[in-house]
Structure formats: C-alpha cells, structure tokens
Amino acid sequence: MKIIVTGSLGNISQPLTQILVIQGHAVTVVSSNPEKKAVIENLGAIPAIGSISDVNFLTQTFKGADAVYTMIPLSFTEPDLGDYLRRMAQNYAQALKEAGTKRIVVLSGWAADLVKSENVEHLFDGLDASVTIMRPGSFYTNFYQSIDLIKGKGVIGKFLTLRYSGLWSLLTGKTGLLMGNYGGDDRIVFVSPIDIADAVAEELILLPSGKNIRYVGSEELTCNQAAKIIGTAISKPWLKWVLLSDKEMLQGLKMAKLPEKLAETLVEMQAAMHSGKTLENFHKNQPKMGKVKLADFAEEFAAVYHKK
Template identity: 45%
Template sequence: MRIIITGSLGHISRPLTQALVQQGHAVTVISSKAEKQAAIEALGATAAIGSLEDVDFLTATFTGADAVYAMVPPNFAIPDFRPYYNRLGRNYAQAIAQAGVKRVVHLSSYGADLDHGTGIILGAHDVEQLLNALPGVALTHLRPVYFYYNFYNLIGMIKTAGFIGTNYGGEDKLLLVAPADIAAAAAEELTKPAVPGQDVRYIASDERTATETARILGAAIGKPDLQWVVLPDEQYRSGMEQSGMPAQLASDFTDLGISSRSGAMRRDYDRNPPQSLGKVKLEDFAKEFAAAF
C-alpha cells in the first residue's frame, strides 16, 4: 500500500512510520521542516516537505495514496486552538476529496463526541464533523485518551510546589495512553480493507485514579508522599494566566479539567471501550518520568 503520514517524526508518527515500512508499505511522511528529510529517508520512507496550510501541496501529496493518516499538530503558540483546528480540518477534507483518497485514519481525541464544555478538544470535534461529511471514504477516528507525556508539564510544579495541582484529581479516574500504543492501533487501521463509512476507535494503555497516579509517579522520583491536589476552577485558570498563558487557552484548559472531573470526557469511552488496553502501563512510563525529572 501507498500510505501518507502527517505529523512529521513526532511521538506517534515516527513509530507508525517504522511499523508500516517494516510491513513493506510505501510510506510518505509529510513534514514542514526540510531538515527532517534525511531522518525520514533513514527510516525507509519518502519525505514530502510542505505545509498543512497549503491545500495544493496536500492534494498533490495525497493523490495516488491508498490511505492517509491525518492529524492536526498541536500549536501552543496560538491563543485559540479551535479556529486553527477548523482551518486544517477544512484543508484535509478538501485535499482528501480532490485527491480521491478512500481510506483515512484521523487522530482525534476522547471527548470529541461532545460539542461543548471540553475546551481545547472542541477543535478535534469540529475536524471529525468536517471529515464525516466526505462521501465514499472509509474513515476511522482514533480517540486516544490522556497522553502520558503530558505529565512532563507537571515537573516544574512538583519541584516548586511539592504537589500536582489541577482542577481535577483525587479519586477522579484518569485514562492514560502511550504514543507507541496509538501508533500500533493506527498501523492496524491504515492497513484494513477500505469499507466506506465512519468508525470510532478508542485507545488507552492504562486506567488509574489521580491519587494512584501521583503515588506511582512519586515513588519513581523519590517522593512517595506526592499528592494530587484539586484546585478551585478560578484558581487554576488564573494561575495559568499568571504564568503567561493566553486567557482563551487558560479558559479552555479549565473547561477540559471540569469535563474530566465530571466524567463527561470519558462517558462515550465507557460506552465503547477498547477491546484491550495497550502494552505500556503507568509503571513503565514512571521510569521515563523519573529519568526526565
């Protein structure tokens, strides 16, 4: 198969590319950075250097492909995620239609079933709707849960405050996933026969409470009494703003925390859980976290 991978050599796209090349597929990796070309080619893939903002480039790259893995790279330099996601989602939809691609695997997120109250996830919801409108396409939305590597963002807080503090926590249930497990699921989906229609696949590696998560991460870094403290919503939001985060983004992250605390984010996951959890457990990630700490 000829398969197009977006996301350059990111956390998911690199292992996904490696797996598909090993299976014998002809893989093209899209990257906006020319300096990534050598690394892409070293994996046995072809590099397509260009921008996701360029519909003509996307259409030309997608033409002749048997399958496309479409993801919107996070961009924390912008103050509002939703318009950015919508713009790239429209570009994907237009390029897929013009190129005649029949199999698409879209990296979405759990919570993307909701049209309100999920903050930064609303962009993923919008992209799903844009792609769902494409006729005759075999479309799978991958909905991974909370990425382990997001815990790296908490290192500074743990070192300075001595605890993890968000507007959810305690006995709230966390759904956790490793990029390697997402890549394995994406590889499966991309190589399936193309049957027109939409499908959703949730991906998770582990399920723990916030308290359990703090204990396991704390033990790995020599802080066995590490606590996950639930902060008031306004304190959480204002704290992010004071650290320099744009107001809209701080509000979006606060909404995301509220939806995690209420259980809304995981409601559809609970109704349609993955057939099995991935291989990388929290204890496995805790070793990497300790090394970074």
C-alpha cells in the first residue's frame, strides 16, 4: 500500500514508519525540516518536506495514497490552542477531500471529547472515507520533559508546566513542589508511543466502514506509582508527583505569561484527567493494553537522564 505518515520522525511517526516499511508498504513521511530528508530515506521511506499549514502541499502529498495518518504537533506559542488545532484539522480535511483519500487514521487524545475547545475530531466527519480516531492516554515520553526538574527538585510533574516550573516556584514560594492539576493518586492510562505506532499500523491497512474510535494505552497507574517506577530507575525511589488545584495551576501558567486561552485549555485538559472521566471513558471502551510497560520505558529514561 502507499501510505502517508505525518509527524516526521516524532515519537509515534518514527516507529510507525519503521513498522510500515518492514511490512513492505511504500511510505512517505511528512516533515517541515529539509535536514530530515536523509534520515527519512535511510529508514526506507520517501520524504515530503513542507508544512501542515499548507493545504496545497498536503493535497499534493496525499494524492494517490491508499491511507494517511494525520497528527497535529502541539504548539505552545499559538495564543489559542483550540483555534490552532481547528485550523490544522481543517487543512487536513480539505486536503484529504481534494486528494480523495479513502482511509484515514487521525491522532487525537483520550481527553478529546471532554475538552470541547480542543476537540477537532468532528472536522473529519464529512469525508467520503473510512476514518479511525486514535485516542491514546498520556505518553511515557512526557517524562523526558521532567528531567531538569527532577535533577533540581526531585518531584515529577507534567509536560508544559515544567517549562515554567522555575518561575512558578519563585512566585509561589513552592520550591521543590510540582505542578500539574492532575497527579498524586490520580489513576492515569500511560502509553508508549511504540504501542500507539503498532495500533496505528494495524488500523492503516484495515478499511472499516464509517467512523471508528480506538483508545490506546500501555499501563494504568496512579501518578505516584509512575513517579516511583521512574524514580527507582534513577535511584530516587522517593520521587513524588504533586497535585495542584485548577486555580493554582491556572494562576501559575498566567504568571508565567502563557497566553490566557492556552493556559485555560491546558488546565481543562488536565482537570478532565484528574476528574477520572477520561479513565471512565477508557474503561468503557475496554481496549487491549499494549506491550511496553512503564518499567521498560524507565530504563530508556534513566539512560537519557544520566547523560544529561
């Protein structure tokens, strides 16, 4: 099959490309960076260099493909995350329609239907195609963004908040604590991007009718259990994941000069995870869990942690 993979050599798209190439498919990888060309070719795929903000580029790239995997990279600079996601999803939908693509696998997230401002899944509804929406839990790879914080303070938190942790600590006097309006004993479905890649690869070669939703997870744990697994791998078994209120979180993000709408969306996303509703939805769908457990990832994490 001729398959288009967006997301360049990202957490999901690199293993996805490797799987599809091994299976014998003709794979085109979309990257915005011309310097990635050689690496993409070395994986046995064809690079398509351009931006997902360019509908014409997407349309040309999708023409003649049997299946397309779409993802929207997160942006922390866009003032309104929901608006950015809508624009990118509309670009995809228009290009897929014009290219006449019949099989589409869309990356979303497990909190998508609980965070209205962020949910763009419906923009793929009007297409004359078989569409599967992937709803993965929280990526293991988010832990990489905690490295500086763990080194400095010994507490684990969540992706974006970490970028502002120094300032937050300064402003609130909560030095050594983290951050995230989910955490502590909240139960979360964590997922390896490798397991997501496996699931996307399975989906791309199927042709189910209409629209389908597939949840993806690797291991369900409390945040503190996850912190312990990561902490043990780096000889800090006492590592904790501290839970903040929505108000504290929002205040911190605003003080850190994050655009207001973006801050609100992030707090809403994490609040949905803290509420347990995302977990409830996940359980209702009863997906089969993937094979990569957090302890496996923790070894990789420890190697990166010690190198930094």
